[in-house]
Amino acid sequence: MKFLKPLLPLLLAAVFAAAAPAAHAGRSCEARKTTPQTVERGMTLAEKTLASLNASGEKVVILARAGQDLGKYGVRYSHLGLAYQLPDGQGGMTWRVVHKLNTCGTSEAAVYRQGLGEFFLDDLWRYEAAWVAPSPEMQARLLVLLQDRGRVTALHEKHYSIVSYAWGTKYQQSNQWAIETMAAAMEPGVNARLQAQAWLKFKGYEPTTLKLGPLTRLGGRMTAANVAFDDHPNEKRFSDRIETVTVDSVFDWLQRARMTDGKPVTVVKL
Secondary structure, three states, X not given: OOOOOOHHHHHHHHHXXXXXXXXXXXXXXXXXXXXXXXXXXXXXXXXXXHHHHHHHOOOEEEEEEEOOOOHHHOOOOOEXXXXXXXXXXXXXXXXXXXXXXXXXXXXXXXXXXXXXXXXXXXXXXXXXXXXXXXXXXXXXXXXHHHOOHHHHOOOXXXXXOXXXXXXXXXXXXXXXXXXHHHHHHXXXXXXXXXXXXXXXHHOOOOOEEEEOOXXXXXXXXXXXXXXOOOOOOHHHXXXXXXXXXXXXXXXXXXXXXXXXXXXXXXXXXX
C-alpha cells in the first residue's frame, strides 16, 4: 500500500494552489489564509482516510467531508465525492475523487478529478471524513463510469445553487450531481437529469428539508451569487421548506434502500 508523500512537497503545492481561482463546495467562500497548520491537518486526515480505504478492500466509495457547520439544520457533512481506486502507474494503487466544485463568487461550477490530499486541502469546519461503500454491483458500474470523461459529466449542469431544489433542473449543487450520476451508473437508460431523478424517486431517495425563513432566503439571495431559491416550488418555498440533497440524506438512503449490503458508514477523525 502506498501512502501520501511527505508533507513538505504538499505544503509547497498548497502555496501555488492558493494563487489559483478558488473552487469550493460544502464550505463558505470567505477568504481565508492558507496556513501550514491547516495544510498539515488536512494532509493528516487524507492520510488516515487513505489507510482506512486501503484496508477496506473496496474499489469505490461515497466520500464526505465537513466543510462548514450545518448542525443547526441537523446535517453533519457538507460535501461528498465519488472516490475510486486505480493503479498509480508504479505498480501500486491510489485513490482519486470525482466531485463538483463551485467557483467562489460565481453561480457556476465544474466537475473535478482530484487526489485525497486535494479533497481535504481546505479550511474544514471539522477534520472528519466519512465514507460508505455501495454494493459490489454499484461499485462495478460506478468504476466504469468514473473513468469515462464523457459519462462523468453527462448530467452536469454548470449553473449552481448551494440549495438547489432536489427535483429541479435549473441549478445543480455538488451532492445533487453525485447522486444523479450514481443513478446514471445504475440505470443504462438514464440520459437526462429528470430521468435520473425519476430513478432516485423510484428507489426511495428523500431529500433533506431545510427550514429557512424569508429573511434567511432573502439575505442569501442578495449577498451570494451561489445561492438561489427560485427553482423551488412556490408552495414549498413560501412555507419555508427548502428540499435539497445533503450528504446525510444520501448516506441514509443508501442504507435504507439496502444499497450498501449492510455495510455501515466509516468515520475517520484526527
